[in-house]
Amino acid sequence: MKRNTIKQLGRSDFVNMGPIQLRQPIPTQSIDNIDPFILLHHYGPYEISVDSNPFDLGPHPHRGFEPITFLIQGEQLHRDSLGNESVVKAGDVQWTTAGRGIIHAEGPRKEFVEKGGTLEGIQLWLNLPADKKMMTPNYQHEKYEHFNVVYSNDGNVEVRIIAGALNNKFGRIQTQTAVNAFVLDLKKNGEFLLEVPKSHQSLIYLLNGNTIINDKETLELNKNQLIRFNQDGEGFSLKGKEDSKLLFLSGEPINESIATYGPYVMNTQTELLEAMRDFQMGKMGFLEPN
Ligand code: MN
DSSP states (O other), rough: OOOOOOOEEOOOEEETTTTTTEEEEEESOOOBBBTTTTEEEEEEEEEEEEBBOOEEEEEEEESSSSEEEEEESSEEEEEEETTTEEEEETEEEEEEETTTTTEEEEOOOHEEEEOOEEEEEEEEEEEGGGGGTTSSOOEEOOGGGSEEEEEETTTTEEEEEEEETTEEESSSOOOOOEEEEEEEEEEETOEEEEETTTTOOEEEEEEEEEEEEEETEEEEESSSOEEEEEESEEEEEESSSEEEEEEEEEOOOOOOOOEETTTESSSSSSHHEEEEEHHHHHOOOOOOOO
16 A cells, blocks of 8 residues: 655644633644644543533534534533534534534533533534535534444554445445544554545544554654645554554545634635624524523
8 A cells, every 4th residue: 555645743732712721733823724624623631520611612603614523531512503402422423514504502511510520522623615505504413332443453443433434334424525534542552554535635633642653653642643644645554652542534625715704614705794694693593501
C-alpha cells in the first residue's frame, strides 16, 4: 500500500469559548479548515460537580452544516426544536443535520452533576454543500454498542465505524456527503493499516495515549495531536506506543466558498444575514430554556 504522506502536524491548544476552556485543533492560525471539516473542539476531561459544570450549553441555533458530538466520557442530555430529547452516554454519537435550521441544547443532566463524574467529548462541524444547506433538519443518536467494529490482525486495535465504511463494514449514521468517521482504540504495540479513499482529505486526532504514524511521526498529547494527510496514497499505518484513543476523519472536499458567523456556516455574507433574520423571526423553531 502506498502511504499517504503527512501534509501538516497540528497542535491542540486551549481556547476560551465564553466561560468554557477547551482544545481547538481546527481552526488554528495555520489550519483554516480541512475541507469538508470546518471545526473540531475537544472538550474536557472536566470533573463535573455542583460547583463546576462548565459545559452546559443552553438553546442555540445552527444552519448550513452538521454539528456532531462524539461523547468520550460521562453523559449529556440533548434536546432540540424537532422535539428530540435523549441521554447521550460515553461512546455514543449524535449527528445533527442542521440544514435550514435547528435549535438545540446540551449539557450534563442534574443527576450527573449531583453525583459528579468526568465529562469529555469531541464536537465536529461537518460542512454541507450549497444544495443541502437548506435541507430539512434531522437528528441521529446512535449508541456505542450498536456500531460495527473492525479488528486488527493482532487483535490489539478496534476501529469503531461511526459513519462511512471500512473493510465492508458500515457506519450506522446516514450521511449527506461522502465521509468516514471512525473511533480507534489501540493497545500498546497494536498495529493497523488504515485505508483511505483516494478522493478524500483525511486527518487523525489523538484523544489520549501516544501513537506512531507511518513508522515515523509520533502523535503526542500537548505536542502533535493532529495529523493532516496529503491525498497521495491509499492509507497509513498506526502503532500504539501506549494504549491510545484516536478519531479518524476523511471526506470528499466540497470546494465551495465558506462564510461563517457564530453558529452559521453558509456560502455568502448575504446568506449569513438571512440566517440571523430567520432565527430572530422564529423560522428555526423553538426550544424552552434549561
Ligand atoms: Mn450547538
